[in-house]
Amino acid sequence: MSKPASVFGLIDCNSFYASCERVFRPDLAKVPIVVLSNNDGCVIARSYDAKPFVKMGEPYFQIKDKLKQHGIVPFSSNYALYGDMSERVMTLIESLVPAVEVYSIDEAFVDLTGIGNLDPLGRQIRAKVLRCTGIPVGVGIAHTKTLAKLANHTAKRLQAQTGGVVNITEPAKRDWVLRNTDVSEVWGVGRKMKLHLDGMGIKSAMDLAKTDPWTLRKKFSVVIEKTARELAGTPCLELDEPDPPKQEICCSRMFGKRLRELPPIKEAVATYMMRASEKLRAQGSLCRKIRVSIRTGMFNPEEAKYANGVVVDLPYPTDDVRLLTKMAVDALDHIFRPGFSYSKAEVILLNLCQPGEYTEDFFAASQPGASTKLMGVLDEINQRWGRGTLRSASVPTNPEWGMRREMMSQSYTTRLDQLWRVTCS
Template sequence: MSKQEPTFALIDCNSFYASCERVFRPDLAKVPIVVLSNNDGCVIARSYDAKPFIKMGEPYFQIKHKLRQHGIVAFSSNYALYGDMSERVMSLIEAMVPAVEVYSIDEAFADLTGIGGLDALGRQIRAQVLRCTGIPVGVGIAHTKTLAKLANHTAKRLQSQTGGVVNITDPVKRDWVLRNTDVGEVWGVGRKMKLHLNAMGIKSAMNLAKADPWTLRKKFSVVIEKTARELGGMSCLELDEPAPLKQEICCSRMFGKRLVELQPIKEAVATYVMRASEKLRAQKSLCKKVRVCIRTGMFNPEEAKYANGVVVDMPYPTDDVRLLTQAAVGALDHIFRLGFKYSKAEVILLNLCQLGEHTDDLFATSQTAEANRVMTVLDQINVRWGRGTVRLASVPLDPHWGMRRELMSKSYTTKLDQLWSVACE
């Protein structure tokens, strides 16, 4: 019995951040949207109709006039909303296909090997996600992951003709897409690589598919070799296994304004430790060391510059947020200096190990069963009622130093007091 040829689908949300903002604002259905980075710094996402006017990465303060001129609405990043909507989209996809690899917050690969009616399934996935979440998606189907990416790109580029679903498992359709796609649009081919390939006469995806893989490997890398083979129809990339556990966990943020006093920086560090410890317990790890860093802004020539960090050894491997916070906040006393305007703090949990991996001598102190129970209850409450429902007293509810997000939409799906309401007249 011959082995079935693998088949993949890439399901990618269209302009995901902007689409999330539109779900609960139907009045913006035909209004161009941009989403800003932390502290409303620069553009990190654009709706399709905003792309002709605004470039990615443009600083917000420089383009306010362009936004007004073209009627473009700007939003601060609302990661709670985007994360929750992503989970809803991925849950729907997982319920409709045998196996899924969540590739990023807004896209996932699905294994469709052995499944018939691929076009109908693609349209079904698209319709189900749109109906249940309001998020439009594109679906690309092919025999390799790289081709599925290319099919998805074509589904979005030619949405009016394709209906958002493109299946190129047929060689004739595959070759048409390859001929009509610039090599720079191929997954994994960046700007510099495109220039190198163009110099070799490789200008389209079809040129890359027909290039000699061994030559590409010797001249560039095994990654480009695999890309060429995948474009030619040979599957070299499988659905990834679950991601390995992190060996370090970092939480860092820019402050919403410069801080010159120690106390608000301690509040920020306590907040970051709480978030990092949640990730630590989620992967069932323990931490042996904590590194705390603070720094000023590094680009303003009128501000004095200073950066420093310190590593603290924990008395025993732990996931107890109380002990971790005490160590991290206490460390600030050794690195804080008066007279500077601080812009950022960072907390890194180091030397992580799993429960039962560390070996202690007979008399060594270890985390108590009581502490384990407290952390379990803490996480259960915060999962059920929302992050920060139960927190340390040193973690403020509404910090004045928090990220500047003056244009943020409501957390429609994650906060009871911000649920979507409909007025009846």
């Protein structure tokens, strides 16, 4: 019995950050939205109806008047909301298909091999995600991951005609999509690659699919060769396995305002260490070294510049936020210099290992069992009641140096004090 042909789906949330903001603001259903980066800097996300007026990366301070002119509502980034909504979407998808690869916060590849009635399944996934989370998604289905990505792009581009679901497992439909898609829209083809391909007369996705793969490999790379093979219908990419534990964990932020004194910088470093240690424990790792650094702004010619960092060896591999915070905060005493306006701090957890991966010296100190249990309780409480419910005493709730997020929506799904309220009039 022959093995069934591989079938992949790509499920991608439409204008994800903007869609998250609209879920709890039905009054904005037909209002264009943009979402801003940290400290309300630049545009990092746009709803579909805002795209004709605003470019990605435009600085907010330069486009305030333009936003008002076109009735576009700006939001500060609310990563707690976006992360929780993403988890809800992915959990729903996992309940409907055999295997899932979460590719990013707003998209996932799924394995649909051997499943019949693919179009109804695509519509079922789309309808259930929308009904249960309020997030609209597009669904692309094809025999390779690259074609599934292209099908998804077509589902969004022609949403009125497709209903947000495009299945190109049939050769005729696949060829139509390839002929009617510019090569720049192919997954993995960037601006520079497009210029090279244009020089070879490769204008459409179909042109790339018909190009000799070995020629592409010799001229460019194995990546573009695999892309061409995938467009022609030969699977070269499988669903990825879960990522191995990271070897480094970094947490860094720009302050909401310049800091000239040491105490608020210590608060910031303690806050960043709290987040970094959560990531460390989430992947089941221990840390043996940390690096702490601070710096001033680097682009103002009239501002004095200074940057410094220090690496600290820990007494034993640990995931205890109390020890990590103490070592990091104490390290600041060695690198802080008065007289400067500091704009950023960073903590990096280094030399990570899994429990049992290192050989302990019989006489060396090790993390007490009570610390491990305490960290487990800490994470359990914060997962249940929201991040920051239980935290180090040195971590403030609403610091003055915190990121500027003057237009941030409420954390409707992760904070009890910000639950959505519905009143009857």
